[in-house]
Amino acid sequence: LPASTVRASQLRQALISDGCWIETGARLERCVIGQRMRIGRDVALREAVLCGANRIETAADRRANREGGRPDIGVGDGSVIVRAVLDKDCRVGRNVRIENSQGLTTAEGPGWVIREGLVVVPKNAEIPDGTVI
Numbered sequence: 001l002p003a004s005t006v007r008a009s010q011l012r013q014a015l016i017s018d019g020c021w022i023e024t025g026a027r028l029e030r031c032v033i034g035q036r037m038r039i040g041r042d043v044a045l046r047e048a049v050l051c052g053a054n055r056i057e058t059a060a061d062r063r064a065n066r067e068g069g070r071p072d073i074g075v076g077d078g079s080v081i082v083r084a085v086l087d088k089d090c091r092v093g094r095n096v097r098i099e100n101s102q103g104l105t106t107a108e109g110p111g112w113v114i115r116e117g118l119v120v121v122p123k124n125a126e127i128p129d130g131t132v133i
């Protein structure tokens with residue numbers, strides 16, 4: 001895999017695997033980022049595990065995603081993820097907020113579950129733009 005690219009971002013106690021692309025303004029604190037993960041501009045991740053992706057989406061793939069109204073694999077611009085685990089090939093749209101702010105121990109929704117207070121997004125799940133969990 002190619003080396004990861006990190007652009008003008010803040011990383012504190014973060015492990016970044018190969019093939020990742022982290023855009024300008026991202027803030028990662030106490031995170032593990034799996035292979036081939038794409039993290040958009042101004043994303044905030046805290047105490048999160050992103051398991052990565054099985055493939056790197058090409059520019060043509062991302063263009064087709066936009067035309068079809070589907071988020072790209074990874075985390076979209078302006079999203080916030082706190083105390084969560086995202087399994088492989090997850091698609092998190094722009095301006096999504098995943099953080100269990102209500103402190104629930106158990107809950108479920110489309111494309112996510114909360115177990116023991118931790119938000120889990122299962123493999124291949126899609127979280128649309130603007131979703132709040």
